[in-house]
Amino acid sequence: MTVHLYHWEPNANSGKPMLALAEKGVDFESHYIDLLKFDQHQPDYLKINPDGTIPALVHGDRVLTESTPMMEYADDAFDGPPLRPSNPVERWRMRWWMRFFDSYFAPSASMIGWSIFVGPAVRQRPKEELEAAIARIPLESRRIAWRKAMFNEFSEAELAESKRRVLFCIGILEEHLTRHEWIAGSTYSLGDMNGFNLGYAMPLSQPDYCNDTRTPRTMEWLRRIYERPAAKKIWALGRTAMAQRVKFLERPAHA
Amino acid sequence: MLELYHSEPNTFFLKPLIALHEKQARFESRWFDADQLEQFTAELPDTIEARLHLEREGPLLVHDGTVISNAFFMLEYIAEGLPGESLLPDTAYDRYRMHASGQFLGAHLGSLVPILGCVKYTVPRLAAMDRARLDACLEQVAPVERRQNWLALLDGTYTPQILDTARERLKFPVTRVESQLANGPWLAGPRYSIADIDAFAMLRVLPDLTPSLVNSQATPRICDFIARIEARPAVRAALATSRSGTPERHFVPGVEPSRWG
Numbered sequence: 001m002t003v004h005l006y007h008w009e010p011n012a013n014s015g016k017p018m019l020a021l022a023e024k025g026v027d028f029e030s031h032y033i034d035l036l037k038f039d040q041h042q043p044d045y046l047k048i049n050p051d052g053t054i055p056a057l058v059h060g061d062r063v064l065t066e067s068t069p070m071m072e073y074a075d076d077a078f079d080g081p082p083l084r085p086s087n088p089v090e091r092w093r094m095r096w097w098m099r100f101f102d103s104y105f106a107p108s109a110s111m112i113g114w115s116i117f118v119g120p121a122v123r124q125r126p127k128e129e130l131e132a133a134i135a136r137i138p139l140e141s142r143r144i145a146w147r148k149a150m151f152n153e154f155s156e157a158e159l160a161e162s163k164r165r166v167l168f169c170i171g172i173l174e175e176h177l178t179r180h181e182w183i184a185g186s187t188y189s190l191g192d193m194n195g196f197n198l199g200y201a202m203p204l205s206q207p208d209y210c211n212d213t214r215t216p217r218t219m220e221w222l223r224r225i226y227e228r229p230a231a232k233k234i235w236a237l238g239r240t241a242m243a244q245r246v247k248f249l250e251r252p253a254h255a
Numbered sequence: 256m257l258e259l260y261h262s263e264p265n266t267f268f269l270k271p272l273i274a275l276h277e278k279q280a281r282f283e284s285r286w287f288d289a290d291q292l293e294q295f296t297a298e299l300p301d302t303i304e305a306r307l308h309l310e311r312e313g314p315l316l317v318h319d320g321t322v323i324s325n326a327f328f329m330l331e332y333i334a335e336g337l338p339g340e341s342l343l344p345d346t347a348y349d350r351y352r353m354h355a356s357g358q359f360l361g362a363h364l365g366s367l368v369p370i371l372g373c374v375k376y377t378v379p380r381l382a383a384m385d386r387a388r389l390d391a392c393l394e395q396v397a398p399v400e401r402r403q404n405w406l407a408l409l410d411g412t413y414t415p416q417i418l419d420t421a422r423e424r425l426k427f428p429v430t431r432v433e434s435q436l437a438n439g440p441w442l443a444g445p446r447y448s449i450a451d452i453d454a455f456a457m458l459r460v461l462p463d464l465t466p467s468l469v470n471s472q473a474t475p476r477i478c479d480f481i482a483r484i485e486a487r488p489a490v491r492a493a494l495a496t497s498r499s500g501t502p503e504r505h506f507v508p509g510v511e512p513s514r515w516g
Contacts, residue, residue: 059348062351064351069351072350073354076347076351088332088336089318089323092328092331095328096304096324096325096328100307103362107515108514111514111515141513145515148515148516172307175303
């Protein structure tokens, strides 16, 4: 049974099931949905996911639309190496940190990312075209988010709070990785894949706070994930400069 | 040894109490009075994950010294790790639905229900407390988001307009659950699972908090769902741990609403 994955760049939510499937050794048919062209709100895609969010995974007659639960499904439904620890405490820790990345880190990091990347990338288009694009978005929460990004409606206070939270996350992640080799503990797991997708650009966006001197554990963690064949395979599917950024994780030749 | 740190059996605290009773697990109840903010004065377990409290307030499960936090992941820990009746769906897709339900309702019900419950029941209790003592207690609360959640109950953040918006936004998860229940009696496949426990603990209070949204005419399937779960012996036993006799009137602040607006 073919697995179809509808996704944008290997980044954030789209990248989570891409990397999990690759680590599991599951081939999938890739359907690239261009977020910046609002492909995810077009009628063809809304037939697959009426919420108009990406990614979506179609497996037989099953349609999955939540990215982190989709990663658990990738491990649960297919043969291949286990991507979740067998130890119950490590499994719980993996899930706790995935929720922390998803609900605390990602909204703040993405607010900064959307204000400096997504917003400017779409803002050159006529206002009427952008308004029409917003009107096609099914979910109210996504309409609010897109309006803020398109028309740069983020306040200074909101962006400052987002930066404060991102810096807090950088600190607490380093503390965590000082105690544990991987997010769940001793086992590489979905927690690492989730964190990598949401946070691999931290050293680029916050170079004064996330770097080899201040957060050596985090840098090593990112590099070890980047060096895995699955990550190489998935990031090669990227089409924009955003995905190319991941190459900063190459180790220097003399290292 | 299993120890559960909890307050009155409602919302977040009710979830693991039900699951432990469903499993007929032996556990030590470590009760604290959240109305008196005892979670900030009692010596509760402290780890990175417990301190951050993604739900802001909630139960802590300690299993042989290891601290498990977050009510939904606690449900998964109990379901996967303890012997007894299975509380997990049977297929990979239904387990996906369980995870997706926990995530979706955790964000939507987990943020909105506590606001309405706290404004109706917690704020009057706080108003009756000595303000200087309250301020001194809250001043110590970390992280800052957890402190702000409490201060928001005191500083007039929740205006009638904000509460109207919260009720309006509840329509989305409530409508989604009502339509899911049209496909079968439970939320994640043909059998009762922790997805149902998770949803029940939040939905149960809505006929009181938003009677125009959740009632037997507007949401008959949700009302039937609540009644079926309330009839389970384990659920009755969990609710019977209440010290007040009215657990449905005891709330703590919940998950932070989306910062995107």
